[in-house]
Amino acid sequence: MTHSGMRARARGFTLVELMVVVLIVAVLSAIAIPSYTRHVAKTNRSAAKACLSEAAQFMERYYTTNLTYDGAALSLGCQTDSNLDERYTLTLSDLDQKTYTVTATPVGIQASRDVRCGTLSVDQDGKRNATGTGGLKECW
Numbered sequence: 001m002t003h004s005g006m007r008a009r010a011r012g013f014t015l016v017e018l019m020v021v022v023l024i025v026a027v028l029s030a031i032a033i034p035s036y037t038r039h040v041a042k043t044n045r046s047a048a049k050a051c052l053s054e055a056a057q058f059m060e061r062y063y064t065t066n067l068t069y070d071g072a073a074l075s076l077g078c079q080t081d082s083n084l085d086e087r088y089t090l091t092l093s094d095l096d097q098k099t100y101t102v103t104a105t106p107v108g109i110q111a112s113r114d115v116r117c118g119t120l121s122v123d124q125d126g127k128r129n130a131t132g133t134g135g136l137k138e139c140w
Contacts, residue, residue, distance in 0.1 A: 041113040048088040048104040052122050053076035055102040068097040080130050
């Protein structure tokens with residue numbers, strides 16, 4: 001039973017309630033999206049480091065067989081696994097009888113997301129390098 005002077009309250013959301021929900025979603029997005037982006041860049045970097053290690057192992061096997069690094073060419077499955085070739089370019093340089101350097105250079109969106117580590121490399125002595133500001137501790 002309702003009183004004749006009172007109207008029944010309409011069901012639904014008020015504008016204030018809706019704006020509070022939008023604000024909460026915006027704050028959560030502002031926190032979550034950059035965190036997710038950093039995580040994706042770090043995951044891609046880990047895949048590149050694994051591929052660099054695989055390349056270094058390949059080079060050592062090549063040296064064991066040929067007694068030189070000269071003439072080696074990288075053809076690794078890790079370059080196309082999970083589209084790593086769209087995020088990093090692997091190159092072989094400083095190639096001669098006793099030396100080599102394998103480099104993973106970020107390309108595309110990875111280059112802009114992972115500026116702290118930049119280009120990663122490893123040489124015949126196992127010496128690792130990162131060109132970014134993060135240094136070896138953070139990047140390797």
